[in-house]
Amino acid sequence: xxxxxxxxxxxxxxxxxxxxxxxxxxxxxxxxxxxxxxxxxxxxxxxxxxxxxxxxxxxxxxxxxxxxxxxxxxxxxxxxxxxxxxxxxxxxxxxxxxxxxxxxxxxxxxxxxxxxxxxxxxxxxxxxxxxxxxxxxxxxxxxxxxxxxxxxxxxxxxxxxxxxxxxxxxxxxxxxxxxxxxxxxxxxxxxxxxxxxxxxxxxxxxxxxxxxxxxxxxxxxxxxxxxxxxxxxxxxxxxxxxxxxxxxxxxxxxxxxxxxxxxxxxxxxxxxxxxxxxxxxxxxxxxxxxxxxxxxxxxxxxxxxxxxxxxxxxxxxxxxxxxxxxxxxxxxxxxxxxxxxxxxxxxxxxxxxxxxxxxxxxxxxxxxxxxxxxxxxxxxxxxxxxxxxxxxxxxxxxxxxxxxxxxxxxxxxxxxxxxxxxxxxxxxxxxxxxxxxxxxxxxxxxxxxxxxxxxxxxxxxxxxxxxxxx
Numbered sequence: 001x002x003x004x005x006x007x008x009x010x011x012x013x014x015x016x017x018x019x020x021x022x023x024x025x026x027x028x029x030x031x032x033x034x035x036x037x038x039x040x041x042x043x044x045x046x047x048x049x050x051x052x053x054x055x056x057x058x059x060x061x062x063x064x065x066x067x068x069x070x071x072x073x074x075x076x077x078x079x080x081x082x083x084x085x086x087x088x089x090x091x092x093x094x095x096x097x098x099x100x101x102x103x104x105x106x107x108x109x110x111x112x113x114x115x116x117x118x119x120x121x122x123x124x125x126x127x128x129x130x131x132x133x134x135x136x137x138x139x140x141x142x143x144x145x146x147x148x149x150x151x152x153x154x155x156x157x158x159x160x161x162x163x164x165x166x167x168x169x170x171x172x173x174x175x176x177x178x179x180x181x182x183x184x185x186x187x188x189x190x191x192x193x194x195x196x197x198x199x200x201x202x203x204x205x206x207x208x209x210x211x212x213x214x215x216x217x218x219x220x221x222x223x224x225x226x227x228x229x230x231x232x233x234x235x236x237x238x239x240x241x242x243x244x245x246x247x248x249x250x251x252x253x254x255x256x257x258x259x260x261x262x263x264x265x266x267x268x269x270x271x272x273x274x275x276x277x278x279x280x281x282x283x284x285x286x287x288x289x290x291x292x293x294x295x296x297x298x299x300x301x302x303x304x305x306x307x308x309x310x311x312x313x314x315x316x317x318x319x320x321x322x323x324x325x326x327x328x329x330x331x332x333x334x335x336x337x338x339x340x341x342x343x344x345x346x347x348x349x350x351x352x353x354x355x356x357x358x359x360x361x362x363x364x365x366x367x368x369x370x371x372x373x374x375x376x377x378x379x380x381x382x383x384x385x386x387x388x389x390x391x392x393x394x395x396x397x398x399x400x401x402x403x404x405x406x407x408x409x410x411x412x413x414x415x416x417x418x419x420x421x422x423x424x425x426x427x428x429x430x431x432x433x434x435x436x437x438x439x440x441x442x443x444x445x446x447x448x449x450x451x452x453x454x455x456x457x458x459x460x461x462x463x464x465x466x467x468x469x470x
Contacts, residue, residue, distance in 0.1 A: 013160040015428060016141050017041035018127045018363070020048060022414060023400035024166030025111055026069040027421040028118050029079040034425065034433055040158070042143055044126035046150075048115035050108040053193045059218050060101045062246070062287055067415035068107075069114060073422040073434045079118075084110045124148075125156075130163060130397075131366030137394050139163050140366075162428055164398040167363070169355035169412070176321050177210075177351060186323055187348040191215045194222075194350060202226055204348035205233060208331065211352030212238025212314050214246070217286045219350050221294050224310065229301045232309045235344060237316045238352075239336065246285030254441040255282055256410040258419050263445035264408035265383050269374055272405060282409050284354075357402050367397070374405070381406040384427045385420060398424045 015031070017024045020043035031039050066072060068081035077083075081102075085091040115121055124146040131140045138159045145154040171190040173181050180188040187204060189197045191211070201207055201223065209220045220236045227234065247253075254260060264272060301308040320332040324345065331344045360379065364371070372380045372388040380388035381403040386396045400420060404411040422434035 011038075012136075012138050013038050013040055013158060015039040015162045015164060016139070016158055016160040017164045017166060018130070018141070019043055019166040019168055020045075020115065020121055020123070021166055021168040021401075022050060022069065022111060023168075023417050023420070024164065025115060025118075025121075026417040027164060027166070027400070027424060028120050029069045029077065029114055030074065030418070030421045030425055030434065032079070032118055032120065033077075034429065037425075037429065039120050041121050042125040042127050042141075043121070043123050044146060044150075045123060046148070047123055048112050050111055051104070051192065052108070053195045054191060054215060054218065055105045055108060055195065056218050056222050057105075059104045060287075060289075061104055061107045061414070062101070062214065063413065063415045064100045065102045067417070068110065069421075070418050072415070072418045073436065074418070079114050081110050084113050087113070127363065129366055130364055132370055132393050132395075133159070134392065139395055139397075160395070162396045162398070164400065164424060165360065165363075165402060166400040167358050167360075168401060170358050171351075172354050172356045173351060174318060174353055176318050177349070180321055180323065180329060180349070181351070183323065186327060186329055188329060189348075189350060191219050191350055191352040192355070194219055198222075201348050201350065206235070206346045207233065207348045207350065208235040208237070208329075208344065208346040209350045209352055210237060210318065211354065212236070212240050212243055212286070213284045213352060213354060214286050214290065215354070216350075216352030217243075217290045217294060219352055221290065221297065223350075224294070224297050224308075229304075230306065230309060232301075234310045235313070235346065236311070237313045237333070239315070239317045240280075240284075241315045241336065243291065243312065243314050244281055244285045245288050245291060247282045248288065251443060252282065254443045255279070255408070256413045256415050257440040258416070258436070259439060259441040259443070260445055261407050261410050261416065262383065265406055266446075269376075269405075272408070273376075276404060276409065279409050283413070357404065360399075360402060364397075367393075376405075378405050385424055386427070396428070398428075400424075 014037050017027060020041050024041055028041050031037055065081050069079055070077040071080050085094050126144045126146055127141060128144055129142045133140050138161060141158045141160060143156050144152050145156060147153040171192040173190060177188060180186050187197060187200050207223055209216050216238060223234055224232060298308055315336045316333050317336065318331050319334050322330055324330045329346050329349055331346065333342050333344055370390040370393050374380055381399055382388055385398050385403065387399060401412050410416045422436055426432050426434055
């Protein structure tokens with residue numbers, strides 16, 4: 001572990017990170033060994049947790065373990081997943097397990113290990129505002145230090161030359177269902193809180209899962225496995241036209257490479273917007289192993305004759321919803337293709353309706369006069385993941401997982417975390433502590449770049465042939 005750069009209380013930082021999710025944790029891990037870089041990262045939570053409501057037994061991360069916080073740019077880092085296993089004396093069991101995709105709970109445990117050992121992280125710190133101070137040519141970051149109970153304990157201010165935003169996403173609740181989520185008498189919960197409400201949901205007479213992506217599939221499978229055969233009483237519906245598998249072919253995965261990210265960033269804004277909507281199956285489909293497990297469980301329940309009491313209906317959206325009686329919910333449904341309508345009465349609802357980028361407006365209100373926006377009033381983000389600001393602002397505001405509209409479907413993907421962090425640190429330091437590959441995909445995206453760049457062959461030291469008999 002690197003000794004953190006000494007910090008004089010009144011001196012400006014080189015970098016202040018806001019939010020400590022996987023992406024800023026990756027940045028903090030890669031920044032840790034950089035001598036002389038004075039960085040600090042704030043998060044209002046008491047410690048690191050990664051989607052705790054969805055750490056369902058058996059649910060796996062959809063990228064290989066090599067897509068940890070650092071490996072794809074620095075496999076010799078002390079913060080790799082493999083080094084975590086070594087520190088926990090679990091490396092040999094992992095070796096014999098032959099797992100390329102690890103469970104979500106294991107990824108969460110790995111990230112918590114990193115977070116507990118990095119000296120630059122400050123939990124229990126809620127960032128309230130970010131402003132540019134033109135007199136000092138620095139950013140001002142106001143924060144509230146919280147006590148163990150989450151109450152305000154002290155106010156503080158940090159000055160910094162640069163900021164990186166990693167505030168992540170928030171659960172998305174469709175408007176027709178928002179009043180029900182806010183009503184404690186009705187068990188309508190977002191999948192992000194699934195495990196906290198799991199016992200209540202298992203005890204409910206009839207449960208409806210809304211959302212046909214990976215989270216919806218995992219919740220449906222978990223409920224199915226724990227409800228009695230013949231009395232499952234489960235309904236699973238969503239807007240997509242099919243219970244579609246995620247695109248996971250090897251060349252399809254090249255949409256999650258730096259090469260494609262650079263190509264996407266160079267496209268015109270209307271083209272980018274159309275592509276993000278059209279490429280949903282690259283990141284919103286269902287893992288093939290999960291669909292197979294669901295089918296296997298449903299098939300097993302037919303062995304004694306009859307069919308399980310389940311209904312799986314894609315291509316449906318909820319028009320309106322409301323309470324009936326004391327604790328039941330009535331959903332008004334419309335089929336996207338048939339344009340037919342129906343009603344569904346249920347005792348509990350799980351909203352597997354995904355997450356959306358947290359809006360930056362409140363946090364960055366003090367920077368609004370300096371920000372440059374696109375035709376849809378979204379922040380413009382350059383190819384080095386920096387908000388495009390007025391030239392009078394000499395510092396940079398980097399963003400992590402807030403730039404899908406400029407960098408494409410790879411933005412929230414864990415596989416690009418280390419590369420983006422390294423890109424930010426290379427730009428921030430003005431040197432290249434993390435050399436990055438010139439080419440990362442066999443696919444050539446676009447025609448304007450000419451022939452693809454072919455890295456020069458590596459020349460290895462010649463080997464001395466063995467003499468016969470030795």
